[in-house]
Amino acid sequence: MNGSKDPTLHQRILSEIEGRIVSGEWPPGFRIPFEVDLAAQYDCSRMTVNKVLTQLAKAGLIERRKKSGSFVTQPQSQSAVLEIHDIKAEVQSLNLPYAYSVIKNASRKTKADDKLDLPVGGLVKEVVCVHFAGTRPFCLEERLINLGSVPEAIDADFGAIAPGPWLLKQVPWSKAEHKIYAFAAGAEEAAALDIPRSAACLVIERRTWSSAGPVTHVRLTYPGDRHALVARFSPAS
Missing domain, CATH: 3.40.1410.10 (Chorismate lyase-like)
Structure with missing residues (x-):
């Protein structure tokens, strides 16, 4: 598996998830795949996925809910x-x-x-x-x-x-x-x-x-x- 320090993979995951949100493919309220599933999909560590989701949450594109997962936010x-x-x-x-x-x-x-x-x-x-x-x-x-x-x-x-x-x-x-x-x-x-x-x-x-x-x-x-x-x-x- 690729390490969490791979900036190219980090940017690829970030761009692809952001693209799905911005395009409307993943509409407000949509639950993002769990970290373990994204890590398996991209053949990377959960740490890499966690950093991507944290960045998306800081940008206001997703909301992370304890025990429930991450969801695309409603625009405000x-x-x-x-x-x-x-x-x-x-x-x-x-x-x-x-x-x-x-x-x-x-x-x-x-x-x-x-x-x-x-x-x-x-x-x-x-x-x-x-x-x-x-x-x-x-x-x-x-x-x-x-x-x-x-x-x-x-x-x-x-x-x-x-x-x-x-x-x-x-x-x-x-x-x-x-x-x-x-x-x-x-x-x-x-x-x-x-x-x-x-x-x-x-x-x-x-x-x-x-x-x-x-x-x-x-x-x-x-x-x-x-x-x-x-x-x-x-x-x-």
């Missing part, structure tokens, strides 16, 4: 509540590949129930897209963009860059409002996020303004069992 998003965060960076911080798919991208007239405080009949761009972490849906984004404040959006197809970072490059915002609440997934949310209907979701609604007026309203819906919001703050002076 950590978003500063009062910041305009980048979903791509959020996914990549979890050591998962990021992708997104545009479901809807169309201009239309404003409606009475739109949340941009615009007169009915004005023009907005409606964009809906799903962000992915690995092969799993991570977040459903439903966004309205005020074409009066951001006329460039009328021709944007968002094929190369998602609406959020695109807007940050186009318009300097001066004020933002967040609303955070729990929500039971309806048929559309369940289908987009590949979760059961009525599953608990975490929703962040955000509105931003610039000197030209309202910029955007976005509703971000996350599967509630895999996400948390974390904010750091200091006492008021």
Whole structure:
């Protein structure tokens, strides 16, 4: 058997297990083969396997449970509540590949129930897209963009860059409002996020303004069992 000091074998085992996790072949909750089985599979010592699993646990990819084994972790998003965060960076911080798919991208007239405080009949761009972490849906984004404040959006197809970072490059915002609440997934949310209907979701609604007026309203819906919001703050002076 190979010794535990073989860096090439260590890296091979690490890369192969990490690849199975990141690709989604081993989804969250999947139990990793036991150390003795991995040692037999790779013809190496249990010490080598133990070091690999310890490294994966430190990276947050697996959770080691005493007497039960090692399991692929559930992703936990950590978003500063009062910041305009980048979903791509959020996914990549979890050591998962990021992708997104545009479901809807169309201009239309404003409606009475739109949340941009615009007169009915004005023009907005409606964009809906799903962000992915690995092969799993991570977040459903439903966004309205005020074409009066951001006329460039009328021709944007968002094929190369998602609406959020695109807007940050186009318009300097001066004020933002967040609303955070729990929500039971309806048929559309369940289908987009590949979760059961009525599953608990975490929703962040955000509105931003610039000197030209309202910029955007976005509703971000996350599967509630895999996400948390974390904010750091200091006492008021």
